[in-house]
Each structure stands twice: as structure tokens, then as C-alpha cells.
Amino acid sequence: MHAAVVRSFECPPRFEEFPVPEPGAGRLPVEMIAAGLHPRVRSGADGTHYTSDGRLPLIPGVDGVGRLPDGQVVYFVADDEDPGTMAERTVLDPRRAVPLPDGADPVTVAAAMNPAMSSWVALRRRITFRAGGSILVLGATGNAGRMAVQVARHLGADRVVAAGRDPERLELLGGLGATDVVSLAGDQDEAYARLGEAAADVDVVIDYTWGAPTERALPALLTRRTDRSASLDWIQIGSMAGPEITLPSAVLRAANLRFMGSGQGSVTARGIVAELPSLMTELTRGTLTADAQPVPLADVEKAWTAPAEPGRRLVFTTSPG
Missing domain, CATH: 3.40.50.720 (NAD(P)-binding Rossmann-like Domain)
Incomplete structure (x- = not known):
């Protein structure tokens, strides 16, 4: 598969071939559709986030929208021990996933949930x-x-x-x-x-x-x-x-x-995931709005360092087969 790969904390990720992750116990394979470039993602990719363990190479991305083997499209939050979401494929813990309602736009959800x-x-x-x-x-x-x-x-x-x-x-x-x-x-x-x-x-x-x-x-x-x-x-x-x-x-x-x-540690993963369905509902209704800019994952290196437009969030997109 292809993924955004960080091999140095001093450089932006590059679009490269990378081994397809194998789902272990309690994990499901997922084909990625969209993953947002959040500040949390940037700090993880440059090694400055408080959860960073310094290990390289890594695939950035902490959440996203993907398709499960049964065809269901879900939003999920990646576990710290699992590969990141800026890849054509990754794995997820189904306890950290919620289905997208009918009509929900995957790019908007990937931009706004985090x-x-x-x-x-x-x-x-x-x-x-x-x-x-x-x-x-x-x-x-x-x-x-x-x-x-x-x-x-x-x-x-x-x-x-x-x-x-x-x-x-x-x-x-x-x-x-x-x-x-x-x-x-x-x-x-x-x-x-x-x-x-x-x-x-x-x-x-x-x-x-x-x-x-x-x-x-x-x-x-x-x-x-x-x-x-x-x-x-x-x-x-x-x-x-x-x-x-x-x-x-x-x-x-x-x-x-x-x-x-408020963040990882001060709120349990279970507590965070419990809030996802109600937040997803408000995003789908349009109660909360976000300005998402989709960018092909293949352009990750260029887009990573490009100036951001006010109020917009970059979302890297793939084309799952």
C-alpha cells in the first residue's frame, strides 16, 4: 500500500510504499477514505506531542473515516499503539468507531470531529x-x-x-x-x-x-x-x-x-468514544460547521508545508478499492 511516512522528525512525511498492517487481536482492517491534518497530527509527526515515544518510521494520523470489510463506513479514533490513519489501509479497534449516518460527508466528518x-x-x-x-x-x-x-x-x-x-x-x-x-x-x-x-x-x-x-x-x-x-x-x-x-x-x-x-489521559478513551455519536449527529445536522479542503494523499509532502487558508482544515483523501 501507499502511506504518508515520517522517517525523520525534521522533515514532512512523504508518500511512499509501506507494508500493509496486519490486524491483530481485537482489530479490524479498514480502507481509508479521509483523514484530517490536525495540530495533534503535526505534533505527533514532529515528535513534540506529549504522547510521542520517539519511534520511527511512523504513519501520522489520529482519526479518520474508512470502510470496513463489510462495506460499512465509520469514523474512528486510532489507538496509540496502532498505525496512523494517513494511509490507504490501516487497522482499527471497533470499540473506537461509530458509523456515519446516511448522507454524511466523509471529508467534512474527518475535518470536524477532532x-x-x-x-x-x-x-x-x-x-x-x-x-x-x-x-x-x-x-x-x-x-x-x-x-x-x-x-x-x-x-x-x-x-x-x-x-x-x-x-x-x-x-x-x-x-x-x-x-x-x-x-x-x-x-x-x-x-x-x-x-x-x-x-x-x-x-x-x-x-x-x-x-x-x-x-x-x-x-x-x-x-x-x-x-x-x-x-x-x-x-x-x-x-x-x-x-x-x-x-x-x-x-x-x-x-x-x-x-x-482536557485530553488524552484526563478523559478515558471510553469516555471520549462515548461522546462521538452525539457529536456526529450535530455535524450531520449542520448544527456545527467546518470548512474542509480535500487533498489527495499523494500530495501530502507539498500540502504539509503549504500555507493554510483561514478557517480551513486539510483532509487527505484516498480511493479505497
């Missing part, structure tokens, strides 16, 4: 979020942040504050459910003062940035909260701006702040 899953699982599994609450999406201009705005509104948030730096992408978020949009570009003192004014009293922060933006956002919000004893759940999901922050101890004493992460 970025939507981060906020969907966070709000349904990591905290008890009640309709009528308010949410700040920090890093809302990425694909996952864009989906988080939609997910928050769908799950009943009365206010969704979307914050980010990209003006083109920020402009789109009002039409997707954001009630307030805050630019973090320009003078940083002014930017985070705007953020504090808009989001001081939110109930939840979904944080895709970490690093310097989080360091600035914390005091901007906490010093302006009307009631500092009101709980604030800060859910760390991504680290687009850096893997670490400096956290003054006074921040933890000065407000009712609860930090947590």
Missing part, C-alpha cells in the same frame, strides 16, 4: 456546564477554537467571548455564535484590558493558547471579576503559544479558580 471533540468533551466530561452559563474561548481563531464557539452556543451558553489575534478569522466568529469578539493584536496592555472588560465574569475559559496569552489573561480576568468567590473553571486544551506559564501563587489565592486539562 477539533470539535476538544471542546465538546471538555464541556461534557471535565466539568458540569449548565445552560445559561458564559464561556471565554482563548485562541478562538484556530480551527478548534472556531468549533468551540459553536459548541459552546449549542450546549446552551448565553455568552461566548471569542478572543484571538487573526482579524480575518475573528470577523467570522460573530456569525458562528460569538456574542463578544476581542482582538488580542496590537498593544498588549490595551488588548488584555479589553479582554478583562469583556470576559471578567465568565464561568469557563477554554484555553487553546497557554504561554504568554494565558499569563496575561489570568490577571486581566481575575482582577476585574465582580465576585472573586464565584467559581471559574479554566480548561487547558492546547498550547499554541507555548508549553509553559509562570503562575504567581497569589493568583490561586485571590479567586475561586480551578485549573484542569
Whole structure:
């Protein structure tokens, strides 16, 4: 078969011949149809993801849409121990797979499930979020942040504050459910003062940035909260701006702040998979939308390093026989 193959963490994957994986116990063979190029996939391919074990060569891809031997088309999340999904064939654990509803577009599903899953699982599994609450999406201009705005509104948030730096992408978020949009570009003192004014009293922060933006956002919000004893759940999901922050101890004493992460490990695989059918339903209904750009898997090396269009997610496609 052919696959996207990573032989060095310093280079993008190349389209090469690779041995067809043999399904072991509890696995089924699957012919791939579509697999999304998510940030999680990129970090796995360059060896920087926290689950990376450093082994090469590897096939990237953490999820996708494929066809089972009986003809059923499914979306599935790959197990860490199984080959990646950016290949003509791979294997899957049927416990991590859900059928695509009739009429569902495989490319859209492959593009949207992973970025939507981060906020969907966070709000349904990591905290008890009640309709009528308010949410700040920090890093809302990425694909996952864009989906988080939609997910928050769908799950009943009365206010969704979307914050980010990209003006083109920020402009789109009002039409997707954001009630307030805050630019973090320009003078940083002014930017985070705007953020504090808009989001001081939110109930939840979904944080895709970490690093310097989080360091600035914390005091901007906490010093302006009307009631500092009101709980604030800060859910760390991504680290687009850096893997670490400096956290003054006074921040933890000065407000009712609860930090947590949401991702592999903090939520069980079973818990994540349990959320897939309901999320799939909303994507199929069009409640949540994504802009997918299909690219033949044979073009993986070129597409991997090409500039991405705002709001679009690349999806590598194959033609299963």
C-alpha cells in the first residue's frame, strides 16, 4: 500500500510504499477514505506531542473515516499503539468507531470531529456546564477554537467571548455564535484590558493558547471579576503559544479558580468514544460547521508545508478499492 511516512522528525512525511498492517487481536482492517491534518497530527509527526515515544518510521494520523470489510463506513479514533490513519489501509479497534449516518460527508466528518471533540468533551466530561452559563474561548481563531464557539452556543451558553489575534478569522466568529469578539493584536496592555472588560465574569475559559496569552489573561480576568468567590473553571486544551506559564501563587489565592486539562489521559478513551455519536449527529445536522479542503494523499509532502487558508482544515483523501 501507499502511506504518508515520517522517517525523520525534521522533515514532512512523504508518500511512499509501506507494508500493509496486519490486524491483530481485537482489530479490524479498514480502507481509508479521509483523514484530517490536525495540530495533534503535526505534533505527533514532529515528535513534540506529549504522547510521542520517539519511534520511527511512523504513519501520522489520529482519526479518520474508512470502510470496513463489510462495506460499512465509520469514523474512528486510532489507538496509540496502532498505525496512523494517513494511509490507504490501516487497522482499527471497533470499540473506537461509530458509523456515519446516511448522507454524511466523509471529508467534512474527518475535518470536524477532532477539533470539535476538544471542546465538546471538555464541556461534557471535565466539568458540569449548565445552560445559561458564559464561556471565554482563548485562541478562538484556530480551527478548534472556531468549533468551540459553536459548541459552546449549542450546549446552551448565553455568552461566548471569542478572543484571538487573526482579524480575518475573528470577523467570522460573530456569525458562528460569538456574542463578544476581542482582538488580542496590537498593544498588549490595551488588548488584555479589553479582554478583562469583556470576559471578567465568565464561568469557563477554554484555553487553546497557554504561554504568554494565558499569563496575561489570568490577571486581566481575575482582577476585574465582580465576585472573586464565584467559581471559574479554566480548561487547558492546547498550547499554541507555548508549553509553559509562570503562575504567581497569589493568583490561586485571590479567586475561586480551578485549573484542569482536557485530553488524552484526563478523559478515558471510553469516555471520549462515548461522546462521538452525539457529536456526529450535530455535524450531520449542520448544527456545527467546518470548512474542509480535500487533498489527495499523494500530495501530502507539498500540502504539509503549504500555507493554510483561514478557517480551513486539510483532509487527505484516498480511493479505497
